[in-house]
Amino acid sequence: MKTIFNKGLIEKYDKPGPRYTSYPPATEFTESVGKEDYKKKLLESNQGKRPLSLYIHIPFCESACWFCGCNVIISHRKDVSKRYLDYLYREMELLGGYLDKSRKVVQIHWGGGTPNFLTVEEMEELFSKIKENFSVDEDAEISVEIDPRYLSEGxxxxxxxxxxxxxxxxxxxxxxxxxxxxxxxQPESLMRDVMKQLRDLGFKSINIDLVYGLPYQTPEKFRRTIEKTIE
Ligand code: SF4
Structure with a gap:
C-alpha cells in the first residue's frame, strides 16, 4: 500500500494550536485590548438590541480523563467552587451593568469541566444570579453539560x-x-439509566459526545459504540 504524506500540511500543523472551544482563542489575547475597550464594545453592542447568549464555565472535575485538553481543576473537595462562584457573580454584575436589560438572553449554556460538580444549592443560586443580572427569554434554550458518572441525588x-x-x-x-x-x-448500564431519567424528566434535547482516535479503538469497536448510542 502506498502511503502519501502531505509534508506541507504536516509542517503547517506541527505546533501547539488554539483550543477550538473558545473564541477568540487564548493564543490571540494581547495586552493591547484593555478593560476600556471591552466596556466600549459592550455598550456599542446595545445599539442593535440583539439578543444575548450566555456561556457559564464551571472548570471543576472529580477525575481527569487522559484525552481531555480542557482547562480543568481536578478536585474531590466540593468547597473549591465557592470562591469561583463568588467571582462569577461579581463578573455577572459587572457585565449585566453594561448590557441593555431589554436585550433578551435566548441561549444559556453551562459547560466545563463538569457543571454537575456544583451542589443542588449552588445550581439554584447560580441560576438565580443569572436571572438577577439578565433578562432571560421564557423560550430560551438552556443547556448544561453533565458527567453521568458523578450525578448526585436531585x-x-x-x-x-x-x-x-x-x-x-x-x-x-x-x-x-x-x-x-x-x-x-462509564458502564453502558449507567448511560441507559441516565438517558431514561433525562427522557422521563422531559429534556427536549439530549446530546451525546463520542470521541474517535482514542487508544485501543478499532473501527469495529467504534461501530458498536455508535450502534448502542443510537439504540
Ligand atoms: S469530565 Fe470532561 S472536562 Fe473533565 S476531564 Fe473528563 S473530559 Fe475533561
Whole structure:
C-alpha cells in the first residue's frame, strides 16, 4: 500500500494550536485590548438590541480523563467552587451593568469541566444570579453539560425545574479497554439509566459526545459504540 504524506500540511500543523472551544482563542489575547475597550464594545453592542447568549464555565472535575485538553481543576473537595462562584457573580454584575436589560438572553449554556460538580444549592443560586443580572427569554434554550458518572441525588430534577431543556454528556466510547486507557470508566448500564431519567424528566434535547482516535479503538469497536448510542 502506498502511503502519501502531505509534508506541507504536516509542517503547517506541527505546533501547539488554539483550543477550538473558545473564541477568540487564548493564543490571540494581547495586552493591547484593555478593560476600556471591552466596556466600549459592550455598550456599542446595545445599539442593535440583539439578543444575548450566555456561556457559564464551571472548570471543576472529580477525575481527569487522559484525552481531555480542557482547562480543568481536578478536585474531590466540593468547597473549591465557592470562591469561583463568588467571582462569577461579581463578573455577572459587572457585565449585566453594561448590557441593555431589554436585550433578551435566548441561549444559556453551562459547560466545563463538569457543571454537575456544583451542589443542588449552588445550581439554584447560580441560576438565580443569572436571572438577577439578565433578562432571560421564557423560550430560551438552556443547556448544561453533565458527567453521568458523578450525578448526585436531585441534580437532574433541579436542572429541569430551573428551566434547563437541553443536556449534553460525554460518552466517548463504550468499550471497557478504551475506557480504562482514558481513565473514564462509564458502564453502558449507567448511560441507559441516565438517558431514561433525562427522557422521563422531559429534556427536549439530549446530546451525546463520542470521541474517535482514542487508544485501543478499532473501527469495529467504534461501530458498536455508535450502534448502542443510537439504540
Ligand atoms: S469530565 Fe470532561 S472536562 Fe473533565 S476531564 Fe473528563 S473530559 Fe475533561
Amino acid at each position: 441534580q437532574l430534577e433541579t436542572l429541569r425545574q430551573l428551566g434547563f431543556n437541553r443536556v449534553s454528556m460525554g460518552l466517548q466510547d463504550l468499550d471497557e479497554e478504551v475506557q480504562r486507557a482514558i481513565n473514564r470508566i
